[in-house]
Amino acid sequence: MKKNLSIVILLISLAISQSVFSQTYSFEKGKVPEGWKIDKGVLHISSEKYKSGSRSLQIKWKQNAVLTIPSPTGISEACRNRNGGMNAWIYNESPTKENLLFSFRDETGKEVCQLPFLLDFKGWRCIWAKFQGDMNMSSKSNIQSVEIQFPQHTKKGVTYIDLLEFTSKVSWQNMSDAQYKVNRTDYSLIPDFIGYRNATPKVEKVITAEDNQITTITNRLTTWYLGSGQHSSERWIKMRTENEKTFIRNGVKAAQKIKIQYTEDHTPQGEPLFPMGAPTIIDGQEAKKFRSINENILLPLALDYRKNQNDQSLKKALYIYDWFNDQGWADGSSMGTLCFEKLRSSGYFHSFFLLKEQLSPEQLKRELQTMNWFTMFGICYQLPSHAGEVADNLRALAIPKLIYALSQNDKQEREVALTAFKHYMDNALGVAPGFFGTFKADFSGYHHRGPYHSAYYPHALYAGALIAYLLHNTPYALSETTLHNLKQGLLTFRFFCAGLEVPAGTVGRFPKGQQILETLLPAFAYTALSFKEPDKELTAAFKRILESTENQQAITEYISNVNSNLAYTSTVGEIELVIQLASSSIAKEKPVTGTLFMPYSGLLVAKDSLFHFNIKGFSRYIWDFESSATENTKGRYLGYGQIEYFDFKNRHKSFNPQETDFDWNYIPGATTKVLPDKVLQDKGGSSSGHRNFSDETFLTGVHASDKNAMFSFRMHDITYDQSFRANKSVFVFEDFLLCLGSDIQTKDKRYPTVTTLFQSFSRNTSEERMPEGYILTDPSLMYAVKGGAVRTSSEGSHTRAYIEHGTAPEAAKYHYYILKNKKKVLARQLLSNESPIKVIAQDNDAHIVTYKTKEITCGALFNAQKKYEGQLVSQVNIPLSYILEKQKDNSFKLSVCEPDMRRISRAHMGLLTEEDVIQQEKPYDTQLTINGLYNVECPQKTIKVSLDKEKDKTYITISTIRGENYTLLLHQADH
Structure with missing residues (x-):
């Protein structure tokens, strides 16, 4: 069955690739295309060099030669599309400092655009260039013919072309390289490789080092790769060593298919290699990728040589470096794009460090230049005006950057590179x-x-x-x-x-x-x-x-x-350092408990020895979810107020996507519309389809103490249904969580709106209805719901329990408790008129509750214009949340979170510009009016306090920023 399925997939891939490449000139028919002619030179179909199949077009050109291509296949459609352009692979035999010029002409012979392509290289190079976007062709222009103009001053040369395609869709990932330029000004997704390549290796103040200090770094890195042999009898070391042997053995075996072949002039011969950006199937054949050799072969060969002294593995690895270079893996070569290639090249980077002492001077110089290009080391000389770095560049390129710096032979150049790298990492x-x-x-x-x-x-x-x-x-x-x-x-x-x-x-x-x-x-x-x-x-x-x-x-x-895929970390030295720290006499910590609000995650964490809760929202600054064509396609509701739990004692948890029947509409804690799968997976009105923001800034949390915390956010979907809103709060106390919702609304009459209590995959659930509401249990927790319409549905062991708000609710609410200890007595009490909890406000202005017996008041104040005269915190000048805890001697601890980041946002991530992304958060003078006269102090920062004895008010001004929590200590003032 699996074999048949594989054949079907292959046939589909072949069909797709053939349709995509049906307009590609691959020269496999053995004839120069009809009408192609060169005025000073010879055109020949050659089997000496090829990027696909077994042939390419060989051009033996003379000074000022012009190759004319009349009415190229696909050119009309390519002209009509703003992303239309040219893809091609070019092989050059003899480097020259002159350009090859692609001149595109209309029916009158007038040039409508051109692409200069520098021939200062030997080997294969790739072109991905758009007529309108990169060559500035007018959208009204039409191309009738192409002229390839050869150098004006170089007497002669030999160039090969393969896989020439005039396409209606050149990849958005295309980038400038050493041969040609594209018009890219936004480098947020595709880095400025050329800018980094051209960076001057210079730092303000060079940090010098003795040779033995450099040796210390080099030895640590070498030991990290190879191990020291000190803990060889340890069980974990043996385990890692044995699995490393398998890794090496598999790589060496795979390398047997690679034959070391050179021509008389020492040019490597080998099958064509392609970057990740190339199609999987080209000309009906599976394209062999650099990535597969990087991940599976290069590093095992290097380790085999260093650990087992296998000279054959060394020879094979050195050949691969030459082969790679000839195929386009070279300094200044983009191969179309390096967007993802740079992230999947760990085998190349790490093998270089292990083998660099064995490279010839020419190879070492060449590969160091290639390392500089692929690692974007030049970024180290161009520190930005702000801190940070893209995670991809850290995980995939931080160690390779260090390898490049350490590998400089000249002492001063090495010191400059290491100084720049140190500053780069501190900033990153x-x-x-x-x-x-x-x-x-x-x-x-x-x-x-x-x-x-x-x-x-x-x-x-x-x-x-x-x-x-x-x-x-x-x-x-x-x-x-x-x-x-x-x-x-x-x-x-x-x-x-x-x-x-x-x-x-x-x-x-x-x-x-x-x-x-x-x-x-x-x-x-x-x-x-x-x-x-x-x-x-x-x-x-x-x-x-x-x-x-x-x-x-x-x-x-x-x-x-x-x-060795994204990043190679699985070394013997890694485990040696783990064992080294494990042998320390320092005792292990006690189980971690407490509460924490993380404003940049839109997340409240509350944990004790038995349970861990995560409560999640989205806002103007926190996107809702991420997906791809195949990953997390139903994950729309993960940030819609999800209350996730882990039950440590019984080993249960609330989020179980690994279950076949898991229903993504019923995420516990979330307020959602129950949608058919097709609609749930639909990309909605956003051109991004995911990573959508809200227009609401109110996403707040307070971690007042280890046992008391709160979370609140104003939910608004501006992507799929702009009428869908809700105010949602969760108040965390020692024995239970109180969940409040208000102003739940949508105009959608097709699909019901619900707030999910739980989704369980165990038969250990129950439900009891009573005059005050409902009491339900899942395998870990008890849910006490005050009023509302609770529904449960079960199929086998799968149970969903939720509060139903109906279709098109206008101002629906919910009020329920989650009890950690499943005490029904407490559940009944919480639902009764004798409840220790009093809900003071549950509307579009505020959610305010008091835990009467604990003398704790929690407030989520959505409306800064409203006065809350009955409360100690009677007015604020900006929406915020707080927890007020009464202390001894009639004093109070007031914990505050004002959530607005005060920076730009967009409807979804794809609309954020480079300038948007780095906009700094701005502080705000938050003012709180307190009923009564109090002396106030703040342990974190200086605040302004004024007392109005006539009005019996205390006014507090505190500068708030980044959704941080602040503690205010209120001590009653003498009248």
């Missing part, structure tokens, strides 16, 4: 403004302009930590601030993880990729060992994770996995 690991990555002020981690904790950010944390370790106690050591950021990033990561799992609302497009914390254990070790003495907090956290019985299987699987 700084707290970034706005939507920019990667580290945020609350130690959320950003990628794609939003919180991304299942991937990208943990990898960036890992890379940053490894760099810190490699450079520590040398002149190029990262700054104390950077070490602090790495430490807080790791400690915060372990806090918001439940066991090893990140919150479901921050998984990006990987809903089944929550388990990730075990992969950061080495990062804890690297960072802890980068301090003068191993950091106690990091070590204690590391030991708790490492020694937990529940984590052993995941840790074993991590140690057993050896690969």
